[in-house]
Amino acid sequence: MDFSLSEEQRMLKDTVERLVRETYDFEKRQKIAASEEGFSRDVWGQLAELGMLGVPFAEEFGGLGSGGVDLMILGEAMGRGLVVEPYLSTVVLGGGLIDLLGSAEQKESLLNAVVGGETLLAFAHGEPDSRYEPAHVRCKAEKTGGGWTLTGRKSVVLNGAAADQLIVSARISGGHDDEDGIGLFLVGKDAANLKVHGTPGIDGTHVAEIALDGVEVGADAVLGTPGACFAAIEEVMARAIVMLAGEAVGAMEVAVETTVEYLKTRKQFGKALSQFQVLQHRAVDMRISLEQAKSLAVLAAARLGEPRAVREMAISAAKAGIGQHARIVGELAIQLHGGIGMTWEVPVAHYAKRLVMIDHLFGDTDHHLERFAALSDAAA
Amino acid sequence: MDFSLSEEQRMLKDTVERLVRETYDFEKRQKIAASEEGFSRDVWGQLAELGMLGVPFAEEFGGLGSGGVDLMILGEAMGRGLVVEPYLSTVVLGGGLIDLLGSAEQKESLLNAVVGGETLLAFAHGEPDSRYEPAHVRCKAEKTGGGWTLTGRKSVVLNGAAADQLIVSARISGGHDDEDGIGLFLVGKDAANLKVHGTPGIDGTHVAEIALDGVEVGADAVLGTPGACFAAIEEVMARAIVMLAGEAVGAMEVAVETTVEYLKTRKQFGKALSQFQVLQHRAVDMRISLEQAKSLAVLAAARLGEPRAVREMAISAAKAGIGQHARIVGELAIQLHGGIGMTWEVPVAHYAKRLVMIDHLFGDTDHHLERFAALSDAAA
């Protein structure tokens, strides 16, 4: 058993932490989050330059090839800065799918473009009534001529409006909840009959609603084997959850630090708030939640490379547990800040919002508790 | 809307409170609880003498005829004294069933004997695998000659070993979870092929396991219409829950008072515990739980006379809510007393035990939450 970071991981951590610290102060973050695109081309370019966009991939694409721990490290640093760059959508989800399923040509052209920061991807997977069920796909793919025609709606797609290419999941066969029968297709942002409607997210990220009203794509747009893509979808979601777990930990760290600092500074009734035992203990509750969240993030990160049964139990444990702990930390951070924590102008409010909203991505606490119980039964 | 007590109710309250205060100090309660029978013939006689054993019945049997509020008042006083007398089993459940279903002769002979304190009853209803499901009856009643033969097992029967007569629920027809098909039968404690195995309860009450291995009873032992007894069973359980809700409130009151007093007295680090804000707020949490429990007890008591749909929603709300609040108060009472709260010798530990165990009678919090949700749906 070994909890230490490798030399490469320590370097990665230093690099990304420095980048966030130096280029992503709160004011800038707010501007970026409020921008039309919802991220910064400039920061994205720096991430590319520093080799950050290839981290999860094989060495030939600039990656470290070491998996979950790297993602956790990246997530934690980005969580500390509330970074809204499209890393999850472009690199982890989009890049991850190409990495797992892409042909040599697709990897060559697309992965390199992703790693170089030239191409943005988004994974158009969720649908209006799929809630958190990853196998729920109603969007249809019909074979037409040499290609495919896609029809359906996609919902709450991370960075969907900024993407150059969408990876759209669509049903080839089977019932709308079946794991079998799902295909993945590359769709360029300018495709005919494609409508992408972007909105900001309540936490400063950006999402999109997407309508595919008979979008035609060629045979070269197919990713992997149509109908047999679910395992890859599950795997990139696992990766995304590891990164998100890291992000939650990073954001929780800042929320705890900021709150502790505030308690020491702010006075009421002639005493610093930190003198009130009840407030002390609440800060401790936040700190305890942070510690548990860290443990779960480490667990999920370290288990990402294990066989599915082991991996997914850790993934669901982490997502369910962190959902609860992040909410505790987010809500207490606001409460302990009092009125000031309710305002747009203070960073901690935005940390709290992100912490709560992380539970709405890739399955909430209830979803993963239920899933964990099923996986745990199967493992027993 | 009117929350005041009637003149009779105020007198009832005074009478029972005085009785408990004057005859049931903690030391005596502990002796009674540890006795073989598990109650005091002496106190029971006094309850009879004061007319307390007829309270829930019609005036001709010495009752007030005013229903739930009386039961709540009795429960609250008994809860304050942790009274273990067999009131629920003999008067509320047993007497209640006779009151609802008994023939004129049965009422004449049995109700009067109950009210006079001469006869003890128990309701042998729960079974080894019935959990909290009131319609779950596997014990069989078969018509044999002019009477019936009863075969089966009954579990955790309140005051089962002390009862002169058991009222046994048994299945005449239907599946083992059906509401229809349940009959009720009077069985004398000396009946052949009846085995009653009494044990103390962990909270000082007494319960019994009962085996009926072909117990024969005559036609005069039938209570109500065989097969159509479920409504009455549900109704006496509702009455029992009202009294139990009152009991929980009484016990919670004492637990809160005792804990607040202890915090004022006990010193640590040169200060009274009551100076520590965290402990103050925990005592406040106890007090808030008490207030909510009171409200739910009042609600259930006042709704006891309403039609089933309204009555049972209030009953399940009260039992579910009080289950949670009683646990909060019980656990915090121990915690705030520290080590001393862990010992047999202090009253508060026994209040805590009773408060937790009330959740194990007549359906626990989960059972009643589920039931409440179903009733609430039906009412919508």
Place this chain on the structure above:
Amino acid sequence: MDLNFTPEELAFREEVRTFLKSKLPDDIRAKIKGGKRLVKDDYFRWHKALSEQGWLGSNWPTEYGGPGWDPVRKHIFEEECYAYGAPRILPFGVNMVAPVIMKFGNQAQKDYYLPRILDLTDWWCQGYSEPGSGSDLASLRTSAVREGDHYIINGQKTWTTLGQHADMIFCLVRTNPDAAKPQEGISFILVDMNTPGVTVRPIILLEGEHEVNEVWFDNVKVPAENLVGEENKGWTYAKYLLTHERTGIANVGSSKAALLHLKAIARDQVKNGRPLIEDPLFRNRIAKVEIDLMAHEMTNLRVLAEVQSGGAPGLESSILKIRGTEIRQEITDLARRAIGPYAMPFQSEALDEGFNGEPVGPDYAAPIAQQYFNMRKLSIYGGSNEIQKNIIAKAGLGL
């Protein structure tokens, strides 16, 4: 003991329902039901309807134009208003400054201000909190210095709800900076918002809405006759006001309406192929909060009955504040969870009347996450829930 309404109370409920059906404008009701943004005119029209009915001063004695309702009627009125979809009655004039003027104001103030509150001539806001004094209100620093027949006010108030719409503000100000205790040098004064030197600056809350404000006073000259009661006795009046504010704090009506809305959402949302409301876990959570709300409503009614028979609520009003806000927050939390991924999109413009852009997700989704974050304020303002527990510990339990 009888929890049923009397025939008279039932008749009164019908009267309220009839009034709501005929006098609450449909567009306002639709906004409330849809969680849309209200503009000043919406509040105005609703208050006007109440005013014309003689029901605006629902807590006022009849001598000042109130309807003279008992607590049960007030409860019925509040509950019916929320159930039907009426906006809340803004308390600043009618339920905050008015009781203080009635109790401590002079005849001229009563004659002048009270009718203007009832007929909506004056729209009030509150000047209590300051940046440095939240829960510890008595540490306030806004100063009022007497100069001839005027006071000169300097300082800053904050958290002034809807101050952007107000004509008048009632303020706690420090008139004696040298008083022995911070509570002693405070006065209660009424200020016209149009006086030179008064500046209102918006505070945007974390969810993005402009609901509260900072109000700055820069050498604001206020006639001495605007002082209520005696100079330096303002703390007494402030505490009286806070007691009055507390009466509506139980939030029963709004929580009941929110619970119904939550159930409607849970019936529409689908989880594992079935309506979310049938999901055992979610169903259990709804049942739990529904029971909590039933208990809380009973507590509220018991307190009201106590008040009606002449008692004064003690620790109960703090319990009502705590439980009322916890329950209200729990309901918004469940609503947020209920809508799943659709909690994320932040369509601020969709909350405006006449929005005809492309809706994202089901029509009830847009305001839900915002409401959840906005409702975090409940456990902070009006004396934070921690402060309420301090009060219960000290005053209620003697700890």
Place this chain on the structure above:
Amino acid sequence: MDLNFTPEELAFREEVRTFLKSKLPDDIRAKIKGGKRLVKDDYFRWHKALSEQGWLGSNWPTEYGGPGWDPVRKHIFEEECYAYGAPRILPFGVNMVAPVIMKFGNQAQKDYYLPRILDLTDWWCQGYSEPGSGSDLASLRTSAVREGDHYIINGQKTWTTLGQHADMIFCLVRTNPDAAKPQEGISFILVDMNTPGVTVRPIILLEGEHEVNEVWFDNVKVPAENLVGEENKGWTYAKYLLTHERTGIANVGSSKAALLHLKAIARDQVKNGRPLIEDPLFRNRIAKVEIDLMAHEMTNLRVLAEVQSGGAPGLESSILKIRGTEIRQEITDLARRAIGPYAMPFQSEALDEGFNGEPVGPDYAAPIAQQYFNMRKLSIYGGSNEIQKNIIAKAGLGL
């Protein structure tokens, strides 16, 4: 980073398993699995088996006869012992007084006491708490007055676990009542339980068991050579001991075993016609505590790894105490709920070996409610969870 055990660690785990299978007496294992009462001889036989294997002093350095395990091995050992059904190792001798003697005792004390701990000649108990000093240990009042080459001890200790079986007690006593601070006049002394004037009186816990005791000292004459370290420096040793006690505080192994037991119960119990473990609500609660325990185990391992690489646990050990006890309590609470009505019967005699009376309910039911009530102690003793939060607030967060 690699959470998998190394081949060497896996081999060690096999060794532990083999040892348990061959050396833990079956009757003891059956008692543990069945929640039955242990008698002194049960503890003795288990400790003897460990002693013979050289594993009793699992935390001891090899120079004193310990196995020299690293933290991961200690963790594996603990987990396997609990999983197989071994009783806990009583810490009083081997993990409490022994480290103090090793660190602060003189050579004679080391030579005399340590071997007697390892070979079970001496059975130890603890004399720390007093009736008036629980969490505030430094306020203790038991006095030791030097008279010639003896100390005369008077006073009372309490919560002395299994003191009824002990040969020796280590005590904190006040040797200087006039010291400036309460911590300063305390000494650490070893007392033979057979000395005249020592009286052990049982304390029955709320669930009815005799687990702890009061120990009274009435002019107890103890040789001065039994003083450990310097007079009046006992507080330092006491704190050192508490740090050592804390290492096993995470309760991971016992909670894992208890969770498995809970799941077995939930598979056997029936609700709504299906195994309770399939009930969505109960299943959810089990999943929640299972995840909490996974997180907690990881925290524990992370702290152990930190210790192994030379770090000292700070606020983490208080977090481990809090979470470890909360999780353990939650599991007993779920077990209590799981057995439904059968939590009520209190068959004390059914917990004795050789009980052949009529069992009430399923065989696992008898000890469950008792265990639930007994486990309330976890959040009280060893520094209550409130005290742990104070420590984290002050030392960990600088509040």
